[in-house]
Amino acid sequence: MIGDPAGRRAFDEFVAARSPAFIRLAYLLTAGDQHAAEDLLQTSLAKMALKWHKIDDPAAYLRQMMYRQQISWWRRRREYVVADLPERPGADTTHDVELKIMIQDALGKLTSKQRAVLVLRYFEDLSESTVAATLGCSIGTVRSTAHRALARLLQLCPELHDLYLHSTFTARKEP
Known part of the structure; x- marks a missing residue:
């Protein structure tokens, strides 16, 4: 977990600055399911927070984590859920x-x-x-x-x- 205040502030700034781009990525990775995209990003950010102090390139780390999390969920479901476009x-x-x-x-x-x-x-x-x-x-x-x-x-x-x-x-x- 993020223990020091500077680390917490850096994580919060990263999330605030990059969340819009990463929610779009999650939306595409989940084939347009907005709720699944939000879950994917939230889950990945929560896992990322646990290792924040060890991460050199947060954007690359989060991108890889989101991809791997989505594949893991897909393997469990073995089906695609396609939502209508907003x-x-x-x-x-x-x-x-x-x-x-x-x-x-x-x-x-x-x-x-x-x-x-x-x-x-x-x-x-x-x-x-x-x-x-x-x-x-x-x-x-x-x-x-x-x-x-x-x-x-x-x-x-x-x-x-x-x-x-x-x-x-x-x-x-x-x-």
Whole structure:
């Protein structure tokens, strides 16, 4: 646990500054289930607080912990729960909402590892080596998983094809 006041203050500042980004990550890792995302982040932060004084890179540590916690929960459930996308009045056109729903549905049909690779690589914009370190696998595994996951995503949601050709999904590989 965080024993000293300076450590507690540093942890609180980290949580305040980074929670919005990490709740978005959790939302994507849980295939759009807001309640599961909140549970995932809260559980991971609670575990992180126990080791706060030993952590060198809190963001990387929390990202890895969230991924591993989600995989652990998924293995216990062996099913996917896909929530409806939250509606924001006036924020999207009908086409955008329909596309988001199709994407969310398609992401929910990927394996949790495929979804994690896509989220970490393209949403979090992490390098292949950072994704590999976070997931505990090789860079080649990240590349092949991303390739298969993108192919499956395009198969499940053909409307993404034009978006795929002009987006960060065609991101550069590391040298």
